[in-house]
Amino acid sequence: MMATLVSSIGQGTGLNITDMVSALVTADTAAKKAQITRQTSNNTAMISGVGSLRSALTAFQDAMKKLNDSSAPSFNAYAAKSANEAVVKVTSGNTAVAGSYSIVVNQLATGSKVASQAFAGGSTSAISAGELTVSQGANSWKVNVASGATLESVRDQINKELGVQGVSANIINGEGGARLVLSSTTTGAGSDLSVSGISELAIDGTTKMTGTGAGYITDLAKDAELTIDGLTVTSSKNTIDNAISGMKLELTGVSASATSATQITVEADNTGLQTSIQAFVDAYNTLQKTITSLTTTSRDSDDNLVLGPLTNDPTTRSLLGDIRKVLSEVGAGDQLTSLSQLGINTTKDGTLEFNTTKFTTAMNDKKLGAEVQELFTGTNGIFERMNKAIDPYNATDGSLATRKANLDKIAKNLADQQTALDRRTESLTESLTKKFVAMDTAVAKLNAQADQIKSVFDALEAQAKNS
Structure with a gap:
């Protein structure tokens, strides 16, 4: 804009007006500009950090929710299998007992x-x-x-x-x-x-x-009729709970004959328990690694200290303390009361390690399998206590949401400050340019008058020499 008002080099002074104005404007606004840039960079990093932390917390809570799904329960000590799911399907609960059962379905409930x-x-x-x-x-x-x-x-x-x-x-x-x-x-x-x-x-x-x-039409409504190891069972529904203790039977068809029994087997499911525990450990470690990346300091290529977006952040420190406390608390189980009994321990970097050898010993020798589900998913279990620890931070109205709202307000304020500074820069540039142009014009006029006066004296001097 200013380039249309005056050329860079003054006609009267010979000075580079553009550079002079730019230098003066920079001297006036540089400190404020640097402050806004620094604060904006820090605030943007914190907004990103809070967003990353909330995403990590949500992913961790979703993982726990999946492991605590009542329709597909994890941490069951036993697994049940049906030899013919076209007749009966079976799901075992944590109170099931290892064994084998013969089932004949004579009639489905209608x-x-x-x-x-x-x-x-x-x-x-x-x-x-x-x-x-x-x-x-x-x-x-x-x-x-x-x-x-x-x-x-x-x-x-x-x-x-x-x-x-x-x-x-x-x-x-x-x-x-x-x-x-x-x-x-x-x-x-x-x-x-x-x-x-x-x-x-x-x-x-x-x-x-x-x-x-x-x-x-065809027939009256009927109860389901079946035998379990020769014992007669009737049910008004085709889904039967606890006809065999700790198990749910879903009748899907009628047996070919009274002698065509379907075998149901129930065995300890150490592999399934280990898979579920490992899923919890992996989900927790993903959260811990995210928090570490957001709070750890590092060095750049010039060996300057670089802070993480949430380094020394009190909210993050408080959150980390609360979730680690859950891991160390004693549960309300009978024999199984801590994660360490299952071979789960905290390492120096805050992540969890899972010692499967110790886990296998706990399952086979100490017979702790039936208590694993209660430790994780029971009333006041690890999942319940972990969610209680996280919710005050990650809930819709939690402290991290409030923090994000405050950071957004700061971002808006900094943007307004930058807009005001841009207006001042433009106004000051225009004002100084006009002043320097006016000065240069005055100098040019004086130079022109001096040239005229010099021309008169030169003419008089030349006449004197000729006379």
């Missing part, structure tokens, strides 16, 4: 499926208005059918109002006309559906459907 009388007019047949009652065992639900209803609209109304109860309706067009068919996700004997209140839709769910009349 739900109720009933049908109304046949309507020759099809799915658009008119249905009388009234209060339809759908009953199942001790439960009953009311459906108010308005005038002008059809078989289709009643179907839709049942699905909308009773779907949450596990009751669904559809229309099947067969010989003799269309039928409203109701089915339930509830299984077990005595869970048969019945319908009353509107005569043409009445269904006795305990009576078999014949001809064009209403009733149950």
Whole structure:
């Protein structure tokens, strides 16, 4: 901008005005500029450091959550296997006992499926208005059918109002006309559906459907029936907990015959425990290495000390102290109360090491496998205490979130200061340039006047010499 006002070299003074103005402006603003640059660099590094720390904490908590997933539990002391998962699947809990079991599934638990009388007019047949009652065992639900209803609209109304109860309706067009068919996700004997209140839709769910009349389709709802080592077990559901202590059975099919038993075996799962423990150790070490990288000092190529973005940060030091405290605390177990008993110890750099030889001894000789799950995932276990230690820092309203918000405010303030400094630099440059241009113009005029005066005296001197 200033280049359009004046050339670099003054016409009157011969001075480089641009360089002079730049030097004066720099002298006036350099200290403030350096301060803003330094503070911005430090603040940006801290924002990045806090972000990296929060990401590492979140990853660690996610890893613990995965290891504590109730649908796929880790740290089980035993593993169960089924020889035929087309008949029965099995999951062992931490209270299972090593052994082998023979299972024969004679019958799966079934739900109720009933049908109304046949309507020759099809799915658009008119249905009388009234209060339809759908009953199942001790439960009953009311459906108010308005005038002008059809078989289709009643179907839709049942699905909308009773779907949450596990009751669904559809229309099947067969010989003799269309039928409203109701089915339930509830299984077990005595869970048969019945319908009353509107005569043409009445269904006795305990009576078999014949001809064009209403009733149950194929069979009544039934319990599952099976034998475990020859002992008879019945269940209203196909998922059975603790029919064998510490195990969950999921019945998936009927055995080929009463002599076609499926073998279930339960064995100590030291390999699975070791894998889960190693996953925890790896997740913790990843967090520890991230914290170390953010807080450790180093030397650059010129041997100058370089600080990490969170070096000497009190919040980070406090966090590290809190999570390390969890590792050293004594748990509430019977025999197993500390990580060191499993061969897990803290090294000099803060990471964990896992001695698998000591772990194997604890499993085989000291029989600590059944207590590993409680140590990690039980009430007041390592995961619960670790999350309690981390949440005050990493929660949405935690101290690190507050820290980030404050650093963002500082960044905004520094940006505003830089904008103000840029305006001052521009204003000062323009002001000084105008002043130097004015001075140079004045000098140029004086030089021109001096040249004129000199020309007059030179002319007088020349006349004097000629006369």
